[in-house]
Amino acid sequence: MGIFSRMTDIINSNINAMLDQAEDPEKMIRLIIQEMEDTLVEVRSSSARVLADRKTAARRLEQVQAEAASWEDKARLAISKEREDLARAALQEKRAIEEEIAVVEEELKATDEHIDQLGGEIAQLQQKLSDAKAKQKAMLMRSKTVESRIKVKRQMHREALDTAFQRFEHFERRMDNLESQLDAMDLGRDVAPDLAAQINSLEEDARITDELARLKSEMGGKSSH
Numbered sequence: 026m027g028i029f030s031r032m033t034d035i036i037n038s039n040i041n042a043m044l045d046q047a048e049d050p051e052k053m054i055r056l057i058i059q060e061m062e063d064t065l066v067e068v069r070s071s072s073a074r075v076l077a078d079r080k081t082a083a084r085r086l087e088q089v090q091a092e093a094a095s096w097e098d099k100a101r102l103a104i105s106k107e108r109e110d111l112a113r114a115a116l117q118e119k120r121a122i123e124e125e126i127a128v129v130e131e132e133l134k135a136t137d138e139h140i141d142q143l144g145g146e147i148a149q150l151q152q153k154l155s156d157a158k159a160k161q162k163a164m165l166m167r168s169k170t171v172e173s174r175i176k177v178k179r180q181m182h183r184e185a186l187d188t189a190f191q192r193f194e195h196f197e198r199r200m201d202n203l204e205s206q207l208d209a210m211d212l213g214r215d216v217a218p219d220l221a222a223q224i225n226s227l228e229e230d231a232r233i234t235d236e237l238a239r240l241k242s243e244m245g246g247k248s249s250h
Contacts, residue, residue, distance in 0.1 A: 040157055051168070054161045061154045068150065072143045079136045086129045093122040 040057065047053035096119035103111035 038153070040153075040160055044160070051161075051164055054157060054164060058154065058157050058161060061150065061157060065147065065150050065154060068143060068147055072140065072147065075136060075139055075143065079133065079140065082129055082133050082136060086126065086133060089122050089126050089129060093119050093126060096122065 040054075043057070044050040044053055096115045100112040100115035100119065103109070103115055
């Protein structure tokens with residue numbers, strides 16, 4: 026089942042209200058446009074058939090009018106020949122044809138009114154279709170604008186993250202440098218105890234040497250006595 030049950034529903038429809046109530050406005054506007062276009066094709070096909078019927082009726086009218094004129098000519102001829110009976114019969118035929126002419130003329134009048142109605146409906150339908158397409162175009166432009174804004178915001182967010190990561194990496198490098206400096210200072214402290222130990226060892230060797238010399242001196246003195 027379509028969105029619209031009759032063409033008058035399309036003409037009297039409020040597209041904005043329909044879109045406001047739709048869960049998916051973009052899908053709804055596509056369906057509305059499709060149904061309007063399908064309806065427009067149907068109405069134009071109907072108009073073509075009605076126009077064809079009018080041409081047939083117009084040709085029929087010309088034909089019966091010619092027949093009526095022919096019977097009138099025959100009646101005149103009969104009168105000129107003093108054949109009133111034939112003239113009366115000819116006029117009776119003309120009268121019957123005139124009744125048919127009246128019927129055909131009424132058909133043409135009704136057909137012309139129908140054609141005018143269809144023309145007006147087609148014009149209104151085309152206007153509604155143009156409005157719907159303009160609405161669709163505006164929705165698409167709005168959608169693209171929103172997508173572009175989202176893309177820009179994502180890019181800005183990405184750039185902000187990149188900047189934050191760069192700052193963090195810079196901070197890490199600074200921390201690495203400071204830690205390296207601390208490590209260098211610790212290495213200096215490791216060397217200092219070794220150096221002190223070596224100096225202490227030299228001092229200890231000197232004391233031992235002095236002590237050894239003293240003992241040798243004392244022992245040498247005792248040997249001389």
